[in-house]
Amino acid sequence: MQDVTDLAFMGVISHYGAPDYFFTEFFRVHSQSRPERHILRSIDENSTGRPVFAQLIGEDLHHLSRTVDELRKHPIAGIDLNLGCPAPKVYKKNVGGGLLREPAKIAEILATLRAAVPGLFTVKMRVGFDDATHFDRLLDLMNEHSVDLLSVHGRTVKEMYRSEVHYDLIARAAARVCCPVLANGNILSAPRAAAVLGTTKAAGVMIGRHAIRNPWIFRQCREQFSGQPVTVITLADVHEYIERLYRATQTPEFAGRYHVNKMKKYLNFVGQGVDPTGSFLHDMRRTETESELFAVCDRHLLTEPTRAFAVEPYPGVIARPNCETPVAEADGCSLETILG
Numbered sequence: 001m002q003d004v005t006d007l008a009f010m011g012v013i014s015h016y017g018a019p020d021y022f023f024t025e026f027f028r029v030h031s032q033s034r035p036e037r038h039i040l041r042s043i044d045e046n047s048t049g050r051p052v053f054a055q056l057i058g059e060d061l062h063h064l065s066r067t068v069d070e071l072r073k074h075p076i077a078g079i080d081l082n083l084g085c086p087a088p089k090v091y092k093k094n095v096g097g098g099l100l101r102e103p104a105k106i107a108e109i110l111a112t113l114r115a116a117v118p119g120l121f122t123v124k125m126r127v128g129f130d131d132a133t134h135f136d137r138l139l140d141l142m143n144e145h146s147v148d149l150l151s152v153h154g155r156t157v158k159e160m161y162r163s164e165v166h167y168d169l170i171a172r173a174a175a176r177v178c179c180p181v182l183a184n185g186n187i188l189s190a191p192r193a194a195a196v197l198g199t200t201k202a203a204g205v206m207i208g209r210h211a212i213r214n215p216w217i218f219r220q221c222r223e224q225f226s227g228q229p230v231t232v233i234t235l236a237d238v239h240e241y242i243e244r245l246y247r248a249t250q251t252p253e254f255a256g257r258y259h260v261n262k263m264k265k266y267l268n269f270v271g272q273g274v275d276p277t278g279s280f281l282h283d284m285r286r287t288e289t290e291s292e293l294f295a296v297c298d299r300h301l302l303t304e305p306t307r308a309f310a311v312e313p314y315p316g317v318i319a320r321p322n323c324e325t326p327v328a329e330a331d332g333c334s335l336e337t338i339l340g
Contacts, residue, residue: 001208002026002085003265007042008248013211014048015244017219020204021051023124026082026096029058029067043074051077053122057085057095059105061112068116078120078148081113086126086157097157100129103137110145122149124184124206127169128156135169139176151182151206171200182206188312190217190224213269213313215241236305238270242297246290260293272313274300281317 002025010022025039035054043052054076058064068079083106085096092098099106114121123142127135142150152173154165165185174181180203183196193205211217216233223230246263254262264285271281280300287293313319 001212004212005042006038007045009245010042010046010048010050010052012241012245012248013215013218014050016215016241017222018048018050019207019211019218021053021077022046022048023053023055023080026055026057026085027067027071029056029063030060031063033058033063033067035067035070040074043071043076046075053078053080053120055080055082055124056113057082057090059095059099059109061108064109065112065116068113078122079113079117080122080124081109083123083125084151084153084157086155086160091129091157097126097129100126100134100138100157103134103141106138107141107145110141110147114145114147120148121146122151123147124151124153126153126155126157127166130158131156132166132169135172136176139173142177142179147177147179149180149182150177151184152202154183154185167196167199170196170202174200174202180204184208187217189214190220190230192312193221194224209269209319212266213272213319214309233309234305235274235301235307235309238274238309239297239301239305242267242270242301243294256290257288260287260290263293268319272317272319273310276310276314276317278314278317 005022005025013019022042024042027033027035027039043054046052054071054074056064056067056079058067071079082096083099085091087096090096090098094102099109110123125138150173152170154167154170155161155163167183170181170183170185181200182204183200183202184206187193187196187205187207188210193207196202196205205221207217214220214233216231216237220230242263245266246259249262250259264287267284268281271278271284274280280296283296283300284293287296
């Protein structure tokens with residue numbers, strides 16, 4: 001997740017129960033690009049004990065191959081190609097989800113990357129751009145170019161995060177492609193993950209924004225899948241998570257009000273499980289200082305510290321209004337654009 005899956009966030013997530021592996025923020029690939037240093041840190045300084053895949057976004061064949069050569073000098077688990085980013089400022093450059101309109105171009109990219117990557121080569125895609133017209137053809141391309149793992153977000157680019165997830169299309173992918181398929185889209189909780197796996201017959205799930213809301217979700221999924229009782233999270237646990245995340249993400253360039261604003265972008269998601277009226281979100285979004293922010297956290301999370309944090313987001317409590325409500329137009333869904 002762009003602006004999220006950095007070194008600090010990976011470390012915090014791992015404290016509560018790491019996923020099987022991580023994907024970096026995407027490296028932007030073009031004629032002038034070089035792998036971004038802050039993203040490289042999440043590979044080179046990774047102490048989570050979990051493999052990290054380097055995610056690429058771009059369409060220039062030569063520079064994609066060149067970037068793979070540069071990234072192979074680092075301890076990556078493999079290379080991941082982004083064919084799913086739905087942000088208009090991305091797809092208008094014909095990268096990310098924008099490429100789903102051009103299966104022939106995707107075929108060239110897959111051939112180039114497969115030749116450049118001696119190890120694991122993975123892809124994340126959506127089911128289409130406007131619709132799923134090219135979906136079967138795209139799945140066949142994954143087979144033709146020996147992709148090792150395919151993650152499918154069950155919405156089109158134009159649906160962004162607003163529609164129901166087309167789990168039937170994820171099931172089609174799981175049945176059609178030769179490699180394991182990960183189901184992605186509205187994996188809200190461990191019970192939901194188990195239900196999605198039962199419906200789609202996918203090999204596993206990919207979890208993004210709901211790991212911001214609930215960093216225990218990977219641990220809970222393992223408990224759910226193995227038939228163990230699923231850990232119940234309390235509001236006091238959430239308070240401790242917020243404190244840990246605040247300290248881990250604090251840097252000289254993000255100090256004072258700047259850091260508070262950055263934290264609000266994470267807490268937009270956390271707040272979905274605090275109360276059904278969105279009162280925490282309302283109060284949190286109006287803070288400007290560290291003391292104000294933690295006063296709100298204390299009031300909403302420590303007044304009833306043993307009360308359970310919601311397993312799934314409360315209905316109608318929206319984290320990202322510009323991405324999740326159909327009337328708004330957004331330039332992107334990174335943390336830099338979802339504060340509301």
